[in-house]
Amino acid sequence: MRDAAINLRALPEQRDLIDHAASLLGKNRSDFMLEAACDRAQAVVLDQVFFSLDTDKFKQFTALLDAPRTSNEGLERLMAVKAPWTA
Template sequence: MPRTVKRKEYPLSMRLPEADIAIIDRAAALRGRSRTDFVRDAAVRAAEDALMETAPIRMSPAGFKAFTAALSEPGTAVPEMVELFERAAPWETGRSKKRG
């Protein structure tokens, strides 16, 4: 009696121009990944992003009221962020280190 084995992987085939393959291979090499792993990860990440953009956010009327109330409150400064934005960038101060 033959055993039924549930398939865990499915093939995906696509035709790409040589220039696309070259840039994918270059990026995959920079990441130390195979072309297949690189493309799979990129495709899954793009799919997750697309799904998250369309996922509805549900909350109770009381939760929505609390959410809008929180958005209506004045912002509070975060000291570390204030310091960061007040700090001059290295290229603005002339203190940037030149490597050569």
């Protein structure tokens, strides 16, 4: 059962376009808009997690991941600082 409300305002032309598209798919406005918004939201989230590389770039990327760790003084200093919320 859906119980979280999402409200928005649209121009009449936008509403009519959405209604027309929804009717073409046999959906009501709410179902159409919720599906479209969730599809877009999922794409945005996945773009932050997954990325695409060509073969050469992928080989470079995996080589960097597989390379031995090198010393990074700045990172070591940063990691040595105690977080203020753990004081």
